[in-house]
Amino acid sequence: MPKENQQQEQPQQLSLNDQMQRRHEERRHLMESGVNPYPCTFDVTAYAADVLATFREEEQLPVSVAGRIMTIRKMGKASFFHIQDATGRIQIYLKKDEVGEKAYSTFKLLDIGDIVGVKGYSFRTKTGEISVHAQAFELLSKSLRPIPVAKEKEVDGQKVVYDAFSDKELRYRQRYVDLIVNPEVRQTFIRRSAIVAFIRQFFTSKGWLEVETPILQPIYGGAAARPFTTHHNALDMQLYLRIANELYLKRLIVGGFDGVFEFAKDFRNEGIDRFHNPEFTQVELYVAYKDYNWMMEQVEELLYRTALAVNGCDTVSFLGSEISLKPPFRRLTIADSIREYCGVDIDGKNEQELRSTAKDLGLELDPKIGSGKIIDEIFGEFVEPRLIQPTFITDYPTEMSPLAKEHRSKPGLVERFELIAGGKELCNSFSELNDPVIQRERLEAQAKLRLRGDDEAMIVDEDFLRALEYGMPPCAGLGIGIDRMVMVLCGQESIRDVIFFPHLKPE
Numbered sequence: 001m002p003k004e005n006q007q008q009e010q011p012q013q014l015s016l017n018d019q020m021q022r023r024h025e026e027r028r029h030l031m032e033s034g035v036n037p038y039p040c041t042f043d044v045t046a047y048a049a050d051v052l053a054t055f056r057e058e059e060q061l062p063v064s065v066a067g068r069i070m071t072i073r074k075m076g077k078a079s080f081f082h083i084q085d086a087t088g089r090i091q092i093y094l095k096k097d098e099v100g101e102k103a104y105s106t107f108k109l110l111d112i113g114d115i116v117g118v119k120g121y122s123f124r125t126k127t128g129e130i131s132v133h134a135q136a137f138e139l140l141s142k143s144l145r146p147i148p149v150a151k152e153k154e155v156d157g158q159k160v161v162y163d164a165f166s167d168k169e170l171r172y173r174q175r176y177v178d179l180i181v182n183p184e185v186r187q188t189f190i191r192r193s194a195i196v197a198f199i200r201q202f203f204t205s206k207g208w209l210e211v212e213t214p215i216l217q218p219i220y221g222g223a224a225a226r227p228f229t230t231h232h233n234a235l236d237m238q239l240y241l242r243i244a245n246e247l248y249l250k251r252l253i254v255g256g257f258d259g260v261f262e263f264a265k266d267f268r269n270e271g272i273d274r275f276h277n278p279e280f281t282q283v284e285l286y287v288a289y290k291d292y293n294w295m296m297e298q299v300e301e302l303l304y305r306t307a308l309a310v311n312g313c314d315t316v317s318f319l320g321s322e323i324s325l326k327p328p329f330r331r332l333t334i335a336d337s338i339r340e341y342c343g344v345d346i347d348g349k350n351e352q353e354l355r356s357t358a359k360d361l362g363l364e365l366d367p368k369i370g371s372g373k374i375i376d377e378i379f380g381e382f383v384e385p386r387l388i389q390p391t392f393i394t395d396y397p398t399e400m401s402p403l404a405k406e407h408r409s410k411p412g413l414v415e416r417f418e419l420i421a422g423g424k425e426l427c428n429s430f431s432e433l434n435d436p437v438i439q440r441e442r443l444e445a446q447a448k449l450r451l452r453g454d455d456e457a458m459i460v461d462e463d464f465l466r467a468l469e470y471g472m473p474p475c476a477g478l479g480i481g482i483d484r485m486v487m488v489l490c491g492q493e494s495i496r497d498v499i500f501f502p503h504l505k506p507e
Contacts, residue, residue: 019146020144020145020146023111023142023143023144023145023146024144026109026110026111026142027142027144029109030106030109030139030142033102033105033106035106035139036139037139037141037142038140038141038142039138039139039140042064042066042117042138042140043064044064044065044066044117045062045063045064045065046063046064046065047065047085047086047087047088048065048067048083048084048085048087048088048089048090049087049088050087051063051065051090051122051130051132052088052090052130055122055124055130057124060121060122060123060133061121061122062119062120062121063119063120063121063122063132064117064118064119065083065085065090065092065117065118065132066083066085066115066116066117066118066140067083067084067085067089067090067115067116068083068084068085068113068114068115068143068180069081069082069083069110069111069112069113069114069115069116070082070083070084070089070112070149071112071149072110072111072112074107074108077095077096077097077104078093078094078095078096079093079094079107080092080093080094080131081094083116083118084180084183086186088183090130090131090132091125091129091130091131091132092118092120092131092132092134093123093125093131093132093133093134094107094118094134094137095133095134098133098134098135099134099135099136099137103136103137103138106137106139107137110139110142111143111146112143112146112147112149113143113145113146113147113180114139114141114142114143115139115140115141115143116137116138116139116140117137117138117140118132118134118136118137118138119134119135119136119137120132120133120134120135120136121133121135147177147180147181148165148177148181149181165177165178165181165182168496169504171185172496172501172502172504173504173507175500175501188486188490188492188497188498189498189500191310191311191486191489191490192482192486192490192498194309194310195306195310195482195485195486195489196263196482198305198306198309198310199283199302199306199480199482200263202302202305202306203259203261203283203285206259207258207259208258208259208260208261208285208287209257209259209260209261210260210261210262210263211249211252211257211260211261211262212262213242213245213248213249213252213262213264214242214248215241215242215264215265216230216232216239216240216241216242217239217240217241217242218237218239218240219240219459219461219463220240220241220242220243220459221243221244221246221247221458221459221461221464222242222243222244222245222246222247222403223243223244223246223266223268224456224457224458225243225244225268225269225270225456226243226268226269226270226455226456227240227241227242227243227267227268227269228240228241228267228269228278229241241266241267242264242266242267243266243267243268244264244266244282244284244479245262245264245266245284246284246286246403246477246479247461247464249261249262249284249286249477250286250432250464250467250468250472250475250477251464251467252286253286253288253472253473253475254467254468254470254471254472257288258287258288258289259285259286259287259288260285260286261283261284261285261286262283262284263281263282263283263482264281264282264283264284265279265280265281266279266280266281266282267279267280268280272503272504274493274494274495274496275424275484275495276495277483277495277496277499277502277503278503279503280481280482280483280495280499281481281482281483282479282480282481282482283479283480283482284477284478284479284480285477285478285479285480286432286475286476286477286478287475287476288473288474288475289473289474289475290474290475290476291405291415291431291474291476292394292415292416292417292429292430292431292476294476295417295429295476295477295478296329296331296392296417296429298478299419299427299429299478299480300327300328300329301327303325303390303419303426303485304325304326304327306485306489307325307489310489311489314326316488316489316491317491318421318422318487318488318491319422319423319493321388321422323388323389323390323421323422323488324389324390325390325421329389329390329391329392329419330389330390330391330392331391331392331394331417332391332392332393332394333393333394333395334375334379334393334394334395334396334397335347335395337379337383337387337391337393338375338378338379338382338383340383341382341383341386342361342378342382342383344357344360344361346375346378349371350371351370351371351374354371354374354375354378355374357378358374358377358378361378361381361382363377363378363381365377368452368453368454369449369454370399370449370452370454371397371399372396372397372398372399372400372401373400373454375396375397375400376400379393384420384423384424384425385423386423387420387421387423388421388422388423389421390419390420390421391419391420391421392417392418392419393417393418393419393420394416394417395407395410395413395414395415395416395417396413396414396416397412397413397414398412398413398414398442399445400414400416401414401416401430402433402439402442402443402445402446402458403430403432403433403439403442403458404416404430404431404432404433405430405431405432405433405434405435406433406438414430414431414433415430415431416428416429416430416431417429421488422487422488424484425481425484426480426481426484426485426488427478427479427480427481427485428478428479429476429477429478429479430476430477431474431475431476432472432474432475432476432477434468434471434472434473434474434475435468436465436468436469439465439468440460440465443458443459443460443461443465444460446458446459446460447459447460483495483498483499486498
């Protein structure tokens with residue numbers, strides 16, 4: 001083997017600072033003294049919040065707790081430290097005479113960040129703090145890297161926190177550290193889980209079936225977006241990470257299911273900002289024999305009930321505004337919304353006229369996009385950010401919605417709505433197009449837009465068209481952006497605050 005390859009295969013040496021060197025030395029001393037710094041298990045019978053809530057002065061309840069050391073005061077023959085578990089913090093009192101010489105010597109080699117298990121009983125200290133009096137103590141995981149611990153001091157009678165782990169980008173990159181030192185962050189993700197659970201219960205209670213559809217797709221579709229591509233070696237074929245699961249769920253409606261939904265990870269090769277992440281979560285729902293008017297009522301009920309279940313009220317605070325989720329929501333056609341907020345009328349205008357209107361409004365447009373995208377740009381720039389209270393924007397031009405059913409009374413439009421709240425789209429819905437002839441025409445028109453250079457235009461999916469040719473009943477479809485919904489319900493200003501591990505530029 002060439003020498004240069006041998007050099008490349010050698011493991012990289014860690015560059016250790018003084019604190020990390022000391023912790024590695026402590027780990028070595030522990031192992032030499034017969035202490036396993038990483039045992040397999042520990043019997044936990046109580047959590048910090050339980051101990052604090054159930055404490056009674058007259059009884060010393062036996063407890064077995066475990067958690068990460070967050071503060072530590074090492075003294076001669078007795079010491080105090082706080083551990084943090086999934087529910088909060090509690091103080092531990094450790095006495096050498098009770099836990100024994102070996103256990104206390106082990107404690108002397110511990111640091112903030114180490115994870116320990118303690119068996120003992122609850123009591124109140126002389127200073128009045130409910131604590132656990134340790135009778136047995138065990139190291140469960142030696143931390144080799146120091147965690148950033150905020151410090152407090154009093155300045156002019158006010159408590160001031162400094163050295164906090166507050167750098168936003170660092171917190172996103174090292175979410176594990178963020179969760180340790182800023183435990184309030186956990187609450188957003190606990191509420192996110194509750195939101196997803198409530199939506200799932202809401203849908204299943206109505207008899208709709210939760211399903212799974214492919215993430216790797218030979219033809220991507222169901223939305224206007226650029227995909228991520230990958231390669232399947234065994235089949236020697238290019239595949240795409242799905243941008244939406246719509247076309248597969250509609251296939252299931254063709255197959256005879258009356259209502260199906262899926263919580264989906266979708267992937268769109270687009271920019272990153274506080275409302276967009278290239279990997280995101282949405283739930284899509286399709287119900288046979290219904291239309292977009294019926295779906296609006298379902299969305300109103302769902303958001304209202306979810307807010308009550310998760311927050312206990314129907315009002316949320318988001319980006320400095322109080323938003324009421326109590327039905328009914330305002331309904332406004334996209335043309336009327338542009339007329340109201342921009343003072344221009346887009347009804348009946350062709351592409352050139354729309355382009356001129358956009359220019360008059362100060363918009364610079366890509367020459368490759370068509371009429372639908374121009375209207376979308378005008379709406380997104382001048383209308384959407386101003387829709388703070390929940391508003392259904394309805395009745396879009398056909399070109400903007402190639403998968404939606406033509407409007408039953410307004411030629412040139414389709415039966416579609418988007419729900420906007422807090423200045424951003426939360427969900428999208430159609431009366432689904434089920435005429436295979438018209439659907440082919442729409443997709444072929446999209447293909448022409450691709451030839452013009454619109455790389456977000458849809459592709460003709462022959463298998464989906466074949467499915468429609470077998471017959472799909474009238475159907476209402478809905479897609480809800482889970483990340484944005486959590487942002488609004490939890491009052492978070494960035495999508496990165498509701499995703500555990502958001503995408504970032506390389507360090």
